[in-house]
Amino acid sequence: MDKLEGQVAVVTGGGRGIGRAIALALAGEGAAVVVSSRSKAELDWTVAEAKGLGVDGLAVEADATDRAAARQPVEAALERFGRIDIVVPNVGGVAGMHTCLDGGDEGFEATLLLNLTSAWWTIQAAMPTMRAQRYGRIITIGSTEALRANEGGPPGYVAAKHGLVGLTRQLAQDCGSSGITANCICPGWTNTAMVDFASTARHMGITEAEARAYATDRAALGCIMEPEDIAAMALLLVSPEGGRITGQALSVDGGYRL
Structure with a gap:
């Protein structure tokens, strides 16, 4: 236990589901957690559970699809704790259901913003501190659709999740010399x-x-899958045992569409 003692983690979308499970897994190993989303009540629940595990926590109500707001959880972590070691931009979803055959663009750009651009904004906010520390762990949350096409799925979602894998690999390439790793977890149906x-x-x-x-x-x-299955992989990637893993898209999907 306490593999992450003294570290600080930011998890966006940390009030429920995968984000909440990851935040609590990190807290269980001693990391202080800063969680953000648009729902303060859910965030307070996560923070209360983290404090019950004996670590500090902070809830930041912020809309990750707003450029300035996407930076707020990182800024809050630095103000409260003076450092940031782990960033998990977990916010995602679908802003419009359509297929390439529909010929429409409902929600395409909004879906890219929600899943890809918002993650970049949050990561970018943390990067100067991580580089100065010469240490950092970045985990993006992809999907099975980050690795293959979807059978009739929204093209914006598939494009955004594929983009996350590319962004993650570029971060790993560019930041490895600064002691920063970057990996993408690709959950199946959860x-x-x-x-x-x-x-x-x-x-x-x-x-x-x-x-x-x-x-x-x-x-x-x-x-x-259960959210805790995804959290277990996240915990490995930020732990000392996962320190040599970087630039990878790692499926946690029960062997989906092998």
């Missing part, structure tokens, strides 16, 4: 509020049960 099988079923023209089967049948382990 039990979070974002995964709404009823909505997915409507989009695909099938039943909700069929939508769930669609997800599980394509995974070698026949499972849907």
Whole structure:
């Protein structure tokens, strides 16, 4: 325990789902956590749990899709703790459901902003301090769609997640000499509020049960992931044991579409 004692982590979208699970996993190893999202109530819940684990925590209400606001959790971490060691820009989602065949552009740019540009803004805010410290751990959150095309999925989401992998690899290349690693975790279907099988079923023209089967049948382990599964990989990547892993897109998906 306490592998991360004395370190400070920023996790955006840290009030629920994967972000919350990662924040609490880091807190469980001794890191102070700064979590952000647009919902203060959810953030307060995460911070309370982190403090229950014996570490300090801070909730920052901020909209990651606003350039200035995306920097606020990093700025708050530096003001409160004077350092930042781990950055996890976890905010993501889909701003419009359509396919390339629809010929429309509903939500395309908004989806790029939500998943890719917002991550860059938060990482960029932390970079000067990490380089000065000559230490840092960056984890972006991709998707199975960061590695392959989606069967009828939104092109903006697929493009943004592929872009995250490219950004992560470039960060690893450019910042390795400063003691900074960068990796992208690519979750499969995960039990979070974002995964709404009823909505997915409507989009695909099938039943909700069929939508769930669609997800599980394509995974070698026949499972849907839990947020804690993703957090376990994040913990490895920021721990001393993961210090030589960088520039990688790592699937945590139960063997989805092998």
